[in-house]
Amino acid sequence: MLKVGITGNIASGKSQVEKIISDCGYKVFDLDKTTHSLFENSEVLKQKLKSEFDTFERTEVSKIVFNDKNKLKTLENIIHPMIKDEMFKIFDENKAQDKLFVSGALLFESGFSKFFDKTIFVEADPKLRLERLMKRNNLAETEASKRINSQQNNKHLADIIIQNNSTIDELKQRVKEVLKLL
Numbered sequence: 001m002l003k004v005g006i007t008g009n010i011a012s013g014k015s016q017v018e019k020i021i022s023d024c025g026y027k028v029f030d031l032d033k034t035t036h037s038l039f040e041n042s043e044v045l046k047q048k049l050k051s052e053f054d055t056f057e058r059t060e061v062s063k064i065v066f067n068d069k070n071k072l073k074t075l076e077n078i079i080h081p082m083i084k085d086e087m088f089k090i091f092d093e094n095k096a097q098d099k100l101f102v103s104g105a106l107l108f109e110s111g112f113s114k115f116f117d118k119t120i121f122v123e124a125d126p127k128l129r130l131e132r133l134m135k136r137n138n139l140a141e142t143e144a145s146k147r148i149n150s151q152q153n154n155k156h157l158a159d160i161i162i163q164n165n166s167t168i169d170e171l172k173q174r175v176k177e178v179l180k181l182l
Contacts, residue, residue, distance in 0.1 A: 001095060002182060005113055006103040008122030009151045011133040013164035013171065017122050018103050020175040027097055031104035031112075034086045035079065048078050066146050080110050087112065099182060108154040118182060121158035125165050 006021075006028075008014045015030075022028045038045050039058040049056040052074055053064055065072040087102060094100050107113045124132075126148065133144040155161050160181070162174050 001091075001097050002099045002118065003091065003116045004099060004101045004182060005107045005116035005119040006101055006122065007105060007107040007113075007119065007154070007158070008124075008164075009129065009153060010105065010147055011129040011136065012122045012124045013132075014103050014105070014122045016164065016168065016171060017120070017162060017175055018101070020172050021101050021179065024176065024179060026099055026101055026179075027094055028101040028103065029090045031083055031087060031102060031107075034083060038079065038082055038086070042082065045079065045082060049075075052078065066143075066150055069150075072150065076106075076110070080106075083110070084112065087115070091115075105151070108157050109152060113157065118160065119158045120160045120162060120178065121155040122162050122164055123155055124163070128165060 006014055006017060008017075018028045018030060036058065039049075039056070039061075046056040049061060053061050053071070055061060055064075061075065065075050083104075090102060091100070102116070104110070104112060107116070107119060113119050129148060130141065130144055133139060133147060134141060137144070139147070160178055162171070162178060164171050164174075
């Protein structure tokens with residue numbers, strides 16, 4: 001099985017790339033959704049968050065960590081091992097797949113990229129990302145900028161870079177070209 005990691009900075013279009021790959025008949029798993037599920041369903045995580053952040057509500061924790069890099073690191077130390085366990089379950093449960101795609105915003109920062117055969121980085125211009133994030137999350141420019149600036153640009157670590165600065169049709173074409181190469 002070829003394991004392909006998909007990453008990119010916030011509002012770059014990872015979800016669109018995931019959808020296109022899925023529409024082409026491949027299994028795609030989103031670690032960001034796994035994280036949301038852990039926030040909602042894991043009593044162990046809720047207890048750890050409550051003791052560390054005085055809340056376990058995802059939106060409240062997000063406000064805290066996007067304003068304090070030390071708190072962000074604390075959250076990552078709590079949740080990354082749990083996400084890693086879930087990722088390995090995905091690998092194990094999908095061994096029969098020819099190609100398996102797993103998306104996550106922090107594949108490089110978390111060290112998870114080493115578990116993939118290939119990595120794809122979805123990239124978009126910073127101004128476009130800011131506009132998308134403000135619209136998608138209904139955020140003020142300052143709050144959206146904080147979230148964008150909290151992430152590193154690790155495209156130099158990826159095997160493949162997909163530009164997403166244009167139309168959805170052009171993105172579909174680029175993704176289909178990448179799928180042929182894999």
